[in-house]
Amino acid sequence: MDATAIAIEAIVKIGLVVLITLTVVAYLVLAERKVSAFIQNRNGPNRVGPWGLFQSVADIGKLFLKEDVVPDAANKFVHTLAPLISLGVAMSTFAVVPFGDMITFTIGGIDYTYKLMIADVNIGILYILAMTSLGVYGITLSGWSSNNKYSLLGGLRASAQMISYELSMGLSIIGVVLVAGSLRLDEIVYAQGGYYLGFIPQWNIVPQFFGCITFVVASFAETNRLPFDLPEAEPELVAGYHTEYSGMKFGLFFLAEYANMITASAVITTLYLGGWQAPFIEYLGLSPFMVSVAQIGTFCLKVALVILFFIVVRWTIPRFRYDQLMNLGWKVMLPLALANIVVTGLVILLNQYID
Amino acid sequence: MKNDKYLEPSKEIRTKDLSFWQKMYVPEILKGMTVTIGQMFKPRFTYQYPEVKFEPASSFRGRPVLVHENGTERCVACGLCSRVCPALAIEVQAAETDLDKERYPEKFEINMTRCIFCGFCEEVCPEEAIIMSNEYELVFNSQEESIFGKEKLLKSVEEMKARLDFLRTMR
Numbered sequence: 006m007d008a009t010a011i012a013i014e015a016i017v018k019i020g021l022v023v024l025i026t027l028t029v030v031a032y033l034v035l036a037e038r039k040v041s042a043f044i045q046n047r048n049g050p051n052r053v054g055p056w057g058l059f060q061s062v063a064d065i066g067k068l069f070l071k072e073d074v075v076p077d078a079a080n081k082f083v084h085t086l087a088p089l090i091s092l093g094v095a096m097s098t099f100a101v102v103p104f105g106d107m108i109t110f111t112i113g114g115i116d117y118t119y120k121l122m123i124a125d126v127n128i129g130i131l132y133i134l135a136m137t138s139l140g141v142y143g144i145t146l147s148g149w150s151s152n153n154k155y156s157l158l159g160g161l162r163a164s165a166q167m168i169s170y171e172l173s174m175g176l177s178i179i180g181v182v183l184v185a186g187s188l189r190l191d192e193i194v195y196a197q198g199g200y201y202l203g204f205i206p207q208w209n210i211v212p213q214f215f216g217c218i219t220f221v222v223a224s225f226a227e228t229n230r231l232p233f234d235l236p237e238a239e240p241e242l243v244a245g246y247h248t249e250y251s252g253m254k255f256g257l258f259f260l261a262e263y264a265n266m267i268t269a270s271a272v273i274t275t276l277y278l279g280g281w282q283a284p285f286i287e288y289l290g291l292s293p294f295m296v297s298v299a300q301i302g303t304f305c306l307k308v309a310l311v312i313l314f315f316i317v318v319r320w321t322i323p324r325f326r327y328d329q330l331m332n333l334g335w336k337v338m339l340p341l342a343l344a345n346i347v348v349t350g351l352v353i354l355l356n357q358y359i360d
Numbered sequence: 361m362k363n364d365k366y367l368e369p370s371k372e373i374r375t376k377d378l379s380f381w382q383k384m385y386v387p388e389i390l391k392g393m394t395v396t397i398g399q400m401f402k403p404r405f406t407y408q409y410p411e412v413k414f415e416p417a418s419s420f421r422g423r424p425v426l427v428h429e430n431g432t433e434r435c436v437a438c439g440l441c442s443r444v445c446p447a448l449a450i451e452v453q454a455a456e457t458d459l460d461k462e463r464y465p466e467k468f469e470i471n472m473t474r475c476i477f478c479g480f481c482e483e484v485c486p487e488e489a490i491i492m493s494n495e496y497e498l499v500f501n502s503q504e505e506s507i508f509g510k511e512k513l514l515k516s517v518e519e520m521k522a523r524l525d526f527l528r529t530m531r
Contacts, residue, residue: 043400321392
C-alpha cells in the first residue's frame, strides 16, 4: 500500500478514536453522577436537558470559561505540562487496543479491508505497561510544580501507590501472555475465540481468574479510583495533587482520570473478557460486515459494563488507609501475581508433556 | 505503680476474627455490590422542586404571620413579641381603637432578613395573634421589599387552621 493510503487510514482511525473517547469521557462524568445518584435513591442532574444529557456540555463550558490561576512561585512550564502528560498518556494507550476484527467495505466493486486497531505493534502489551508508567509523571510533576507542600505530599503518595501496583499489573499480564502465547493484543483476542466444554466462552477470565482479580485491583490503583483514592480524597489533602489547578488545566486532569478509567476498562476487556469476541455469534448467520459491526458493538458493551463496575465499586466500599494500601500492594497482590505465573507455567508445561 | 490494676491491658481480649471468605476481600465487595445495585431499582425520594413543592407538616415553623378574624387582627400591640425576639426583627407601634380590645397595632413590621424563624414570638403571644405558617419560599428583590408590613403579614383564621389546631393540641 502506498504512503498516502496508510496515512489517511491512520488519520481517520486516530481522529475517530480521539473524538469518540473525548465525548465518552465528557459523558462519563454525567454517567457517574447519575449512577451514583440512583444508588443513593435520588435522581442525578435532570434539569439541563432530557435526563440531564446537556450537563456535560455545561460542565465543559464552565471549565473553559474559568480563570486559569497559576501560583506565583510555581514552575509555569511544568505546571502546564503535567495535565497534558496525564491526558496524553491516557489516550495514547488506545492506539494498541483492538476494537474489532477486520472490516471490509465494498465501495464501487473494490474491497477495502481494514484492521480495526490503530497501531498493530508486535510488542502490544509492553506498550501499555510503558504508557501507564509514564502516567505517573503527570501526577508527580503536578504535585511538585504547584509549590504547595500538601500537593507535593499528595503527588508523592499517588506516585508511590501507582508504582507499587504497576508491578502486580505487569506480573498478571505475564499470565495472559503465557496462555495466549504472544505479546500482540490482536493475537490475545484471537486466542479467546473457542469454547471450553462446548459452551463456556474461552475468555481469559476462566483460566486466569486470580490474575484477573490482581489486574483489576491494580487497575483501580493505577487510575486512583476508590478504594485507592487517597491522593485525591477531599478530606485528606484538600484536593491532593490538583489543588492548585483551575480552569481548563483542572478540566484536563478531571478528563484524564475518566480517560484512564476508560483505557483501563478497554485493556481489562481485551485481556480478560475476550475483547471483541462475541460468543455464539456464528449461530446467527449474519453477513461478514454485520458480524464485524456486531463485534465492535460487543466490545463497546463490555467496556461499558466494566466502567459501570468501576463506578459502582466506588460507591460501595470505603477508602483504604495509606498503610493498608501499601500492605495490599506489596504483601498480597505481588505474591499472588507471582504464584499465578508459577501455576500457569506449570500447567502449560504439564499440558505439553501430557499431549 | 504496682497496684494500678485498672491501667493494665486486660489479658482476655475478645476479637471477632474475619472468616476465610471475608479475608479474601473480593466476596465481601461483591456482597456489597448486590446491596448497592439493589438500591438502584428502589424508588427515588427526590422532589422535582419547582414543579412539585414540599408541603410541610403543621408542626413546621415557617415565616411568621398575623392572624385576623373577619378583617380585624387579633393583635393588641402589647409588644411582647418584639421584646422576646432574639434577632430584634419585630417593630410594633400601638394606637387606640373603639373595639373591645382597645389597642391595635398601627404599625407592625417584621424585618424578614433578621427573622430567624425561632417561634418565640408565637410562644409568647397572649392572643394567639402571631403564628408561624408553613411558607418557606421568601424572595425579595431589594431591602425595602424584605421588611414585611401588616398587609404582607395578615392571614385569616380559616387559612391558618392547621397551625392553630396544632398549637391548641400540642402546646
